[in-house]
Structure formats: C-alpha cells, structure tokens
Amino acid sequence: MRTRWSAAAVAGLLLVAGAGCSGDGGDGSRDGRITLRFQSLAWQKESVDVNKELVREWNAAHPKVRVEYVQGSWDSVHDQLLTSFEGGEAPDVVHDASDDLADFAYGGYLADLRGLLSERLRSDIPERSWETTTFGDGVYGVPFLQEPRVLIANAEWLEESGVRIPTPREPWSWSEFRAVTAELADGDGKYGVAWPLKEPVSATLNLSLSAGGRLFHRGDDGKVRIRFEEGDAVVPRTIRDQVNADASAPDSTLGSGGSDTLPGFFGGKYAMVPLGFSYRQQIVQQAPKGFRWRVLPAPAGADGLAQGVSPQTLSVAQDSPHKEEAAAFIDFLLRPRNMVRLALGDWMLPTGTRGAVRAGVSRVEGQGGDAGAPGVLQRGDRTERAQATPDDGRKPGPEPLPEVTVRWAGGASSSAGPLWPVAQFPAPLKSRGYRPDERQGRSPVFQGRGELRDQPPPGRTRKATAGQLG
Amino acid sequence: MRTSRRARAGQYAALLAYLVFLAFPFLWLVSTAFKPPRELASLHPTWLPRDPTLDNFRQAFDEQPLLRAAANSLVAAVGAALIAVLIATPMAYVMARHRTRLAKAATGWVVVSQAFPFVLVIIPLFLVLKNLRLIDSVGGLVMVYVVWALPFALWMLVGYVRAVPAELEEAAAVDGAGRLRTLVSIIAPLLAPGIVATGLFAFISAWNEFFFALVLLKTPEKQTLPVVLTHFLGAEGVADLGPLAAAAFLATLPSLVVFALIQKRITGGMLAGAVKS
Secondary structure, three states: OHHHHHHHHHHHHHHHHHHHOOOOOOOOEEOOEEEEEEEEOOOOHHHHHHHHHHHHHHHHHOOOEEEEEEEOOOOOHHHHHHHHHHOOOOOOEEEEEHHHHHHHHHOOOEOOOOOOOOHHHHHHOOHHHHHHHEEOOEEOOEEEEEOOEEEEEEHHHHHHHOOOOOOOOOOOEHHHHHHHHHHHOOOOOOEEEOOOOOOHHHHHHHHHHHHOOOOEEEOOOOOEEEOOOHHHHHHHHHHHHHHHHOOOOOOOOOOOOHHHHHHHHHOOOEEEEEEEHHHHHHHHHHOOOOOEEEEEEOOEEOOEOOEEOOOEEEEEEOOOOOHHHHHHHHHHHOOHHHHHHHHHHHOOEEOOHHHHHHHOEEEEEOOOOEOOOOOEEEEOOEEEEOOOOOOOOOOOOOOOOOOOEEEEOOOOOOOOOOEEEOOOOOOOOEEOOOOHHHOOOOOEEEOOOOOEEEOOOOOOOOOOEEEOOO | OOOOHHHHHHHHHHHHHHHHHHHHHHHHHHHHHOOOHHHHOOOOOOOOOOOOOOHHHHHHHHHOOHHHHHHHHHHHHHHHHHHHHHHHHHHHHHHHHOOOHHHHHHHHHHHHHOOOOHHHHHHHHHHHHHHOOOOOOHHHHHHHHHHHHHHHHHHHHHHHHHHOOHHHHHHHHHOOOOHHHHHHHHHHHHHHHHHHHHHHHHHHHHHHOOHHHHHHOOOHHHOOHHHHHHHHEOHHHOEOHHHHHHHHHHHHHHHHHHHHHHHHHHHHHHHOOOOOO
C-alpha cells in the first residue's frame, strides 16, 4: 500500500513536471539564426517602450541575429543574475548598474569587453565613466546612463526670497547653501531643505566628493585606511547644522526616501529637496497645477561639483556563445541618438556625450519651468516633440509627461531654466579616491544601497566615480 | 464568571483596534489605487480619494500583462496546493499514527527545513531544475512550491490527524476496511477542514511567492503576478505608486475571496473536538 502511495505521488510530480518542460536548453541558435536574450531593467513606460522599439529596429535590420527582450526588475536583480550566472542560464546582454558589477566581474560571469566594442563607442563615453566598469585590467560593462544628485527647488519661493540662484557655472558653496536654507526657513514649520537620507552612506559619501572628501586612503603598504578628514566632514556637518543649529531642515525626513519628501515639497513645507535627476518625472506627474519648480546643481566644494555616480550599464555574459553579436547589439543600442532616446525614456543623462555632441546634441536641459512644460527635441531649425509626449498616438495620460529637453546643434538655445551644456556636463566625469596608480590590493566599494564592503580579490580595484556638473 | 459591561466594551474596543490595525494596510492600498497622482503626493492625505479615478487600473493593465500573469499565478498556486495536499495527507497520517524513528526524523526535517532562507537554496535548486530541464517552466515552479510548502503542510496535517480518534479506525478495521479504505472513507472526510486549511496555506504561499518565480522563469509570458508587480518598481525603491497599488489590490482579491468562502470550514475544523460534549 505504502509503495502505491509513493508511486502515485512521484507520478503526479513527474506528470506536472513533464507538462511544464520547456525544452529550451539550447544556446539560442535555431536554423542558423542567432538568438540573443537582452534583459532590461527599464521600468518606466517610456523607457520600456524605447527599449522595445530599439530591439524591434535591431531585429528588422539584423534578421540573422534576433534579440529577445526580457523584462527584468531592479528588485532582487543581483540575486537573480547571480543564480542565472551560476546556472549557466544568464541572458546574453545584461542591464545593471556599475556598483553591482564588481561581484560578477570578479566572479568571471561577465565578458571582458575590451576588443569587442567599437572604437566609436569607446571614444563616445568619457574615460572616467569607463573607470566605473573597469575591474582589474578588464572592462565588464558599458556605462550609458547616469543620475547625478541635484536640488529640486520651489521656484517661486526662491525668487521671492531674493537669494542668488545657482547655476552649473556658479553653484552654491556648501556654506552658502547652508546660509540660503537658513534664510528660506521661517522657524515655524517651513524649511529651506528636506534631506531624504534613507541611504545616508550613499548620499553623503557621494556628495562629499565635491568637498574633497575621500574617507578611504591607501597607504604605501597597499592597505586602505579610513580617515575622516575635513573634506569628509563638510556634507554631514552641513546637514547636522541645518537640522540641529539652524532648524532649516526637518529631522523628520532624515529616514525618508526621496519620494516621501515630495508631499512636503509640493505642500510648501520645504523650499528644496536634494534628489536624483530622474525624480523629475515624479514631480511632473504629481506636482499641483501651477506649482513652479526648477532643477539646481548640488552645492560645490573645494573640488567643484564633483559627486559620485553609479551609471547604469550593459554587459555581456561570459557564458554567452555569441559575445561579438551581443557587443554589436550594445553598440547599436548606444549609438548617440539611441543613447539619448534611452536617457529621455529613463529621465536620466547619457554618459556618451561626446557622441551626442558629434550627433548634434548641444545641450541637455533640465526642467526649469512650470510642471508640465512640454519637452521638445530641437535639431537644427526643426523642432520635434519628445517621444514621451502624448501626440504619439496614445491617449494622453492624466498628466503631461516630458520635460527633459535636448537641444541639437543649430537649435535656438532657451534662456528659460538651467541649461546643462553637454560639453561640460556630464562629460568631465572624474574619478576620485582611487586613481589608476592605486589599483592594487583590496579596495572598498560603495554599494548602491549604502553598504560598504571590501573587494574580494587582491590586485583589483574598482573606481568610485565623480561626475562634474557645469 | 460574568463579564461586566465595561470589561465587555473594552474587549470590543480592543478587538476593533486590532481589526483596524490589520485592515489599515489593505484599506490604504484600496484608497491609493483610486487616487490620481497629485493626490498621492498630497501633504494632507485623505482616506477617501477626493477625485477618485480608474486611471491607475487602466494604466496598470495597459503597461503590464496582469491577466496573463494572474493566470500563471493561478495555475502555479492551484497546482501547488493540490499536489501538496495529495502528498502531505498520507504522509501526515503515517507520521501521526506510527511514531517510529522515521516519523521523528521527518518531524525534525520539517522543523529544520523552515530555517533555510530562499537565497541559500536557490542556486543548488536552480542547478537541479536545470538538469531536469525545468527552468523557465511553470511545472518546475509548481514543483518548487510543493517542496517549499510541504514541511509546513505536513506539520499542520499531523495535528489534524492526531485529533481524529484512533478508535474510529479500529472500528473500521473491525468492519473489514483496509488501510486505504480507512484513509479515504473515514479519515479524509474528518480531515476535510484541515485539508482545506492546508491547501489554502499552500495556495496563498504560492500565490504570493516572488523570488523563486523571478529566478526560475525567464520568458515574460510565463511570469507570475508578484514578478510582474515589481515592474512598477524602479531602482532605489522608486515606484509608480498608483498603478502599483491598483495592481496589488487586484492581486489580493483571490486570496480574500478564497478566505471568505472557506473561513467557516477552517475555524470549524480548528475547533472540532476541542472539548467533549
């Protein structure tokens, strides 16, 4: 009897298992055609649409190398990729962020892209961006989108206060920023700034680069030591003084995420919020009608507007049998015009500004006017609506979507709002803290979620990278 | 001992507070699902949307294949629940009635298995499934869910089986019933509430499961609802809150409906035999 029950259970399992067998265990080659799997982490509709459009364009132009779009998720992406790599089932082209690549690069899961990428792509992206994906002697990802921290400001509040409005060329210093926030605060529930410090390590260390902060110092013996020096203290001290001494920043937001500060920002409690560049989309969607806001550069210190960034990356799996084709697909995705399309879709900034400049992009403009101001792509004397505007055949959404403006060479430059000249931003990314001659021994890594940990293998160091505004 | 009116009122107040505490996240989810973006970022949020809209639902369905994902989830959850119950019932019977060393070892395994986090087993599991060619298959996912739910299901059912008097089986044996007949005709009907509760547990744990589905399913058409819901989430916790709430609200409905339909049987089963009448 017992045997019969066991047999029935096993048979049941096998039945279900058999029914679900996919039978797909090949390398993607069918009928002489190559199939590449591209796992994208794009999540906003505009971004997903652009990615899918680009895949369609590739497939139309390359019938022998078909790309399958696989939707990934930022949630648990590291564990998901690690498992796929270990199991030999990873996608051929992997979308991730540079701060997540170290494990995969050192683990041998990613292909070294040197020799696979075109000279055009190599030269389009600044060397300092490449350093974020360089581990040891290899390059394991193509950095293509980046998100600096900026100040999102209530334009009306700032104008009425009469404070100097900073520009990328003349940003606030940290001390000036503190003085401005003190002036904007009224001591009665209205604050000059609200710091969302849910990820305090990431926020303060990355911004500290502007003040010459470094924290990690490599000695002659190759060992890394932590020293908290004057440059490291500037940002945390400013925040502490704003909260405790000036009452120009509330303590209630110190544990909040960026989105959590927006109700207070829209409600007139906070004059400014330091947020990532892509938060502009949420602001466009959620800002009350008539609410005027603008993007300001983060305060500058001894090292100007430098700050740490972790670009989004595209990599090729080491196990992929079609590395050259995968690299060619990446090259296609990151042609200057396509990279700008991806950046617009994700509300971020492209790293490949040199290529963009050659392609005619002269400026990437941050939102500077009222919420809902339509975005345009201007090229020469032609003006195109941005692809995210509701005139693309879709039913208009409840809120106007676009506001990033890309100005192509020859187009009239707008005086409204801050302009980010491509020649200066974000091209002069610069690496700080870990210079090429310091790529020895163990080196600390800033993780995206504010963790800090050591690099496992000696002799390989990754870069903390600073982007420079203006 | 009689309870005074004041004490009784206090009990009801405490119960109400507990209910509010339990219901708060769900009610907030429902409220959020019907709010337009501007209300979501309001400094003074309200329970009832001031300007209720179905746009979040429209956007959620436009942007993600929710129905297909729900169908995949349903297949995985129902399959896992049925198979887990089918396997766990006879196992629980044996463990409850035959207290051998093997039964004790199995009980130990049940306890120990609850201590393993997902991430510890996922890579070996992935490799095993890959060898069985069960990666990227809903069938493989069902198998994983069954294995994952089995220990706790077994644990639950053993308790139910022990609550059934052994004398009933002896009476059946006297009447000439074999083991299988006893199990099917005598024990199973008495275990019905327990089986339903166990099946429900397996169903809900499979319906809500995210990580295995994320790792094991590659084809977008096979993804389950929890995985698709994460497509409304961006990096560093940024979320498309309205559509996410709308989709999450819809995702909770099957669990609520199943609970509503069978909750009487569950509580009835739990209380059955608690006291001698």
